[in-house]
Amino acid sequence: MIEFAISDPSAWMVLSAESIAAVVIVAGLLQIVFYFVLLLYAGAALGTRPPVPRSATLWRRYSEQAPAISVLAPAFNEELTIVESTRSLLALQYPDFEVIVINDGSKDGTLARLIAEFGLEEVDRFVDRSVQHAHIRGFYASPRLPRLLVVDKENGGKADALNAGINCSRTALFCAIDADSILETDALLRVVRPFIDEPDLTIAAGGTIRIANGCKVDSGRITDIKLPRNFLALVQIVEYLRAFLMARVGLGKMQALTVISGAFGLFRRRHVIEVGGYSHGTVGEDMELVLKLHRLMRERKRDYRIEFIAEPVCWTECPDTLSVLGRQRARWQRGALECFVKHRNMLFNPRYGRIGMVGFGHILLVDVLGPLLEVLGYVLVPLLWALGLLALPWLLAFLAVTFMLGVFLSIATLVLEEIQLRRFPKARELAVLAVIAVVENFGYRQLSNLWRLQGWWQFARKQQSWGTMTRKGFSTS
Amino acid sequence: MTTLRALWEVSLALCLLAVLALLVLLVARVLAARFSGRNSAARRRLLPLLLDGDPATLEPLGRAELQVAADLTIELAEMTRGSERDALLARAASLGVVDLLVKRMRSRSPQTRLFAVEALSLFDDAREKVVGALDDRNPDVRLGAALALARYREAPAALTIVNKLNVREEENSLLLVSLMIDLVETNSEAVAGLLFEKDLSNRVKVAAMDALAERGGEYAPLLAYMARDSEGEPDLQPRIYRALGKTGHPIGAEAIFEGLGSASWTVRAAAAEAVGRARLAAAADRLSALLEDPNYWVRYRASEALLRIGPTGIKALREASDSEDPVVRTAAVKMLAEGRAR
Known part of the structure; x- marks a missing residue:
């Protein structure tokens, strides 16, 4: 039968077309199954998480034992917002912290x-x-504000600035943030929880990033949570969710978290120094730091935990134009590929436990192969079906894994x-996001994959630039 | 082909299911919004009753209003103190809040149980019910109950509490220190006794030591003994040195000086910090020698301690600021500059 099939050109073409479709569908299905498992883990993590009290209760419970934290805020050309951002950081509710x-x-x-x-x-x-x-x-400080230290250094990029902050900090924990983001006042009290619950094991913890576009901001605080009107910003809210x-709550529950956002992460300084701090020459320095920490602890056979906590929130402004968003997504893709290649020996390596199997499996499936196979599918599956080389069920299966199951997730x-969280104040906002969750699959998702392919191309050409992230600044009430 | 079609059909079914679930939640949210209007009205009505009502004339509330009253009581109790809080709690008890909180202690949600335990512990007459929560299946609820009881000096013996907290899995939280600090207030001997329990983990013992250190020099000899005895345990020994430094008692000096020569940098740094806290001027020479330590934290803690121990230390820093060794010189010069800025 096989000899007959191969000798018959039309049968050979059908077989080839079906093979291509099968690869695309199986890869898509694997991604969906993986996400489904993550969703179940995320549900379990949120359902069994320790009680989440009000800020006042948190303060009463944790303030005596909360370890000191250095908040590191790298700033580059931010004269318009830096004063307000620094004021907002100095007003954080936490018993013992310094802002660098x-x-x-x-x-x-x-x-x-x-x-x-600040005099x-x-x-x-x-x-x-x-x-x-x-x-x-140089260093700048004021006796009136003992919690504030400003470090002036030569330009070296975000990773370099954070390394300077790590060297200047004198606390066991440091929190890396973006100077132009807004931390909720109780975010430190909430994100420090794993360091209090398991002080000997926890080496890093990440919090949630939410999109501030559309929200009202007053004196460096979010005063009114609203959805933006811009479609791209709305889509990114669904993406961030x-x-x-x-993904992160699920991976955290599995103890296979491979990235803590550079905009909000709490780390044990000693371990970060052991891995040499943030790496230079990569655009995925936040992901690389977490991978280096996993590698260190696994190779030294030390027990550890890297957690993700859903409640503490850092608000950030997201791009709302195609050009800026495209550059950001290409850069993220490049960062993921750089990290994957640099630490490729961890992939499916039993020595690295679930990081090698689950964490790196996730990166391979979603970041490395994902955009390539999905774009291949968009181009070839409908074409092959139109040419009569694929039967309708193949096309439906492709649509199922790319569109329908995407909408479901x-x-x-x-x-x-x-x-679990109920962070959108009005039912209408949830309804709008549900519509966006459907609509994003038709047009935006394909565009996003093209940007990721662009990132692949830049990675292949070893392009290193960050590109420009144009921010408009938060709207004030 | 059947599999491919099935994939399509399953994806459609899952999509519909998710949309349906979201619709149900949206409807629930709209209905809840109506109830929140009623809750706001109930809060407006209950607030003056809780703040200014006469407990003798207050009647137990119906279920819906009672829920609001309980939440409001907890919020207000966190903002009030002394006689004002006592009066608030008396009014809340007359409205039936205690009975509701006791019911909430049987909730399936650990969050609800924890809130109930913490709130019940505010009421003098209800604390015996909180003791039962020490056997709760959730470790956070058990710890919450222990902290609440210890805060009001009504906790069982230290060892009993620790054993209850360690049921199923060992309690590692730093909140153990807060617990021990409160327990020390009622029975410091019982907390000191934990240090001699063979089966207890270092985590519990370190928490007990931190708490005992708060008593000043009373337990300094014991801590000094423990510091020496824990040699070779680089995770434990620094905590003991910090506790010893906190006591500020000179009896710990010899043990601290030994720590300055430890092979572990974490121990050396902690011992140097303890020298500064206890202001042990006799250690100035040893601290000066640590200014050339290969580890930054040891150099920093040593230079900081020199600054803290006063004229002898500052003299040593001035001498070190002329050192030919750039590492020693930098540590001394920078710390002297920081000292001037303080």
């Missing part, structure tokens, strides 16, 4: 504004030299959000 703003060689008046607004003076500071970074030009509420994430 790292001016990463800004070309605008970022440093001058900080000095003028800072140049001081000296005895700092560590454990991790590498560009030259520090999937990424944080489903997005809606199921919204259901999980509504049951």
Whole structure:
């Protein structure tokens, strides 16, 4: 039979077409099954999480034992927002913290504004030299604000600035954030929980990033949660819900988390120094740090935990134009590929336990193969069906894994959000997001995959630039 | 082909199921919004009763209003103290809040049980019911109950509590320190006794030591003994040195000086910190030697301690600031500069 099939050109073409479709469908199905498992784990994690009290109760319970934290806020050319951001950080509700703003060689008046607004003076500071970074030009502080230290350094990028902050910090824990994001006032009290519950095991914990576009901001605080009107921003709200509420909560429950967002993560300083801090020369420095931590602990056969906590929230502004969003997505893709290639020996390596099997399996399936196979499917499956080389069930199966199950996962994430967290104040907002969860599959999803292919191309050409992220600034009430 | 079609059909079914579930939740949200209007009205009515009502004339509330009253009581209790809080709780008890909280302690949700335990512990007459929560199946509820009882000096013996907390899995939370600090207030001997329990983990013992250190020099000899005895345990020993430093008692000096020469940098750094806290001026030379330690934290803690122990330490820092060794010189110069800025 096989000899007959291969000798018959039309049968050979059908067999080839079916093989291509089968690869695309199986890869898509594997992704969906993986996400489905993550959703179940996320549901279990949220359903069994420790009680989540109000801020006042948290303070009463944790304030005596909460370990000191250094909040590291790298800033580059942020003179318009830096004063308000720093004020908002200084107003965080946490018993013992310092804010270290790292001016990463800004070309605008970022440093001058900080000095003028907070009455800072140049001081000296005895700092560590454990991790590498560009030259520090000076330190600025004020006796009136003992919690604030401004570090002025030569430009070296975000990873370099964070390394400088790590060297300057004097606490066991540091929290890496983006200076232009907004931490909720009780975010530190909430994200520190695993470090209090399991102080000997926890080495890192990440919190949720939410999109602030459309929300009202007053004095560096979110005062009114609203949905944006911009379609791209709305789609990203659904994407972030999937990424944080489903993927990261699920992977955290599995103890297979491979990334803690650079916009909000709490780390044990000692372990980060052991892995050499943030890596230079990569655009995925946040992911790489977590992978390096896993590698260190696994190779030294030490027990550890890297957690994801859903309740603490950091608000960030997302891109709302195609060009900026495209650049961001291509950069994220490039970062994931760089990390994957750099640590490829961890893939399916039993030495690295569930990180090698589950964490790296996830990266391979979703970040490495995902965009390639999905775009291949968009081009070939409908074409082969139109040419009569594929029967209708093949096309339906492709549509099932790319569209229908995608819609199912997005809606199921919204259901999980509504049951467990209820962070959208109005029912109407949830309904709007449900519509977006369906609509995004027709057009946006394909475009997103093209951006990721662009990231693949940039990675193949070893392109290193970050691109420009144009921010409009939060709307104020 | 059947499999491919089945995939399509299953995907359609799952989509419909998810949409249906979301619709149900949306309807529930709309209905809940109506109830929240009623709740707001109930809060407005209950607030003056709780703040200013006469307990003798207050009648037990119906179920819906009682839920609101319980939540409101907890919120207000966190904002009030002393006689004001006592009066608030008396009014809440007259309205039937205690009975509702007792019912909530039987809830399936650990969150609800924990809130109930913490709220019940506010009421003097209801604390015996909280004791039962020490056997709860959820470790957070057990710890919450222990903390609440200890805060009001009504906790069982330290060892009994620890054993209850360690049922099923060992309790590792740093909140054990808060618990021990409260337990020390009622029976410090019982907490000190935990240090001699062979079956207890280091985590519990360290929490007990931290709490005992809060009593000042009373337990310093015991901590000094434990510091020496824990040599070779780099995770445990630094905590003991910190506790010893916290006591500020000179009897711990010899043990702390030994720690300055430990092979583990975490122990050296903790011992140097303890020198600064206890202001042991006799350690100035040893601290000066640590300014060339290969680890930053040891150099930092040593230079900081030199600054804290006063004139002898500052003199040592000044001498070190002329050192030919750049590592020693930097540590001394920078710390002197920081000292001037403070």
